[in-house]
Amino acid sequence: MVERRPLLDALSHAILIAGVVIVILPVYVALIASTLTLDQTLEVPMRLSPGSELVNNFKAVLLHGSSQGSAAPVWPMLVNSLIMALVIAFGKISISILSAFAIVYFRFPLRQLFFWMIFVTLMLPVEVRILPTYQVVSELHLVDTYTGLTLPLIASATATFLFRQFFLTLPDELAEAARIDGATPMRFFLDVVLPLSKTNIAALFVIMFIYGWNQYLWPLLVTTRESMYTTVIGIKRMIPGGDAATEWNLVMATAVLAMLPPLVVVIGMQRWFVRGLVDSEK
């Protein structure tokens, strides 16, 4: 604080509150709509205070889905989303930390080539190579499997770079001491590098969990059976098109269910997440 300006302080709070209200509005409206009856959501304007149908709506979508759009229950979709998010998060972290360890702590032929091959993947999001990637997955008979849902998304240049950057800041003395004590590389990795990387792993976990949970295009392509749908896909299937036919209260209840786990992870692990996000892009 450079100087006291009470008026400017008041203005700051006013602007921030206005900003927060606008940013939170869509989430708030979804939350309210999920507590109303269908008729109440169709009233214009929709009320902005909670109704009494919260439990009924959530029970309905979890067990039966929406009768208008897809009638698939949301419960198994939540399980699929969770599996997908966890496998992608742990998978990305494991394969990235191993390859970053190899690239930083070893000199070997083709090292530079491997590094660049990983780097290039940064530039090729799934959206850009939709069709050919789908063809590969279907030739490998991975459509409608958890492997097909997760494996193609597991390679991550971002995580590899973050770990590489971090390993480069670790003092050389650590590896020297380990070598003098006769530790094998893997012992050094498990007993020294891994514990020191805890914060980075936590940060990446948040980012990758959200990335996995929120996937849309990929599950849309590789899942054809209802039992393999993820929650985000489920929401879209509940909107048959046209306002009248959509059970908005149930759609919004599903949207709330889809938002809840990533919100809990982000807010619960906010400190690591913010650090990880800002670090990983630098």
Place this chain on the structure above:
Amino acid sequence: MKRTLFRSRWLPYALVAPQMAVTLVFFFWPAFQAVRQSLLSQDVFAARTSFVWFDNFKDLLHNPLYLNSFTLTLEFSVLVAVIGLSVALVLAVFADRIVSGAGIYKTLLIAPYAVAPAVAGVLWLFLLSPALGIVSHWLQALGVQWNYFVHPGQALLLIVLAAAWKQISYNFLFFLAGLQSIPRSLIEAAAIDGAGPLRRFKDIVLPLLSPTSFFLLVVNIVYAFFDTFAIVDAATHGGPAQSTSILVFEVYRDGMQAGDLGGSAAQSVVLMVIVIALTVVQFRYVEKKVQY
């Protein structure tokens, strides 16, 4: 560069093997296929395939729908970047100023980051639905004729709002980190010299924030180009009348729904060239920043 290294003939290869395997099978092979298919002409049943050189690209250049989609995507990404960045900058500047309550604002402003793009599309669809959206109702009360089925520009605005909204958290966090890294002494010196808050912002904060702003601009454009498929598909399906059919949506529609393999592959290649160009721009800038 590490001074101390481990030695092993096979271990480093074993360590990079999982990542290499996934990268080769799901990145390089499909990318290679995209380039190959973009030079082929194949009918839907794959009965005949012929090598047509750059015909698919020429077709794209002469396809008014594709060219429309191109300008649409440019408009879309500029709007998303400008709205997302300016709102986030204003919020970050004021959040950096205040002493009490900054934590609560920050936590609430981070929320959209956790929301899936597809869900963001559905939320804004619900707010702005012409018949029953609450925001449409407010707009109509203000005298705005809001109905994106009638006015195609409004459909674009709908996906712009959803996309910019989702990106505000990210921009806000980076602007806040950038603001907090500006040395306090500079601001204090200017204050002692009699510069007011506005003057300090214009002459000190904004120039020192320019690396962050440039970085965010590139990130936001990449985001608007490539990460917004879910928003479009969930909210508008590219319609009404192609008015929100941005490039990533077009690739999907032509490839997965219309079965035009060569055309879709050529579009993929065009997109790859754009991503690579943007990434190179970004890394040029990172290099410069290191030299500072």
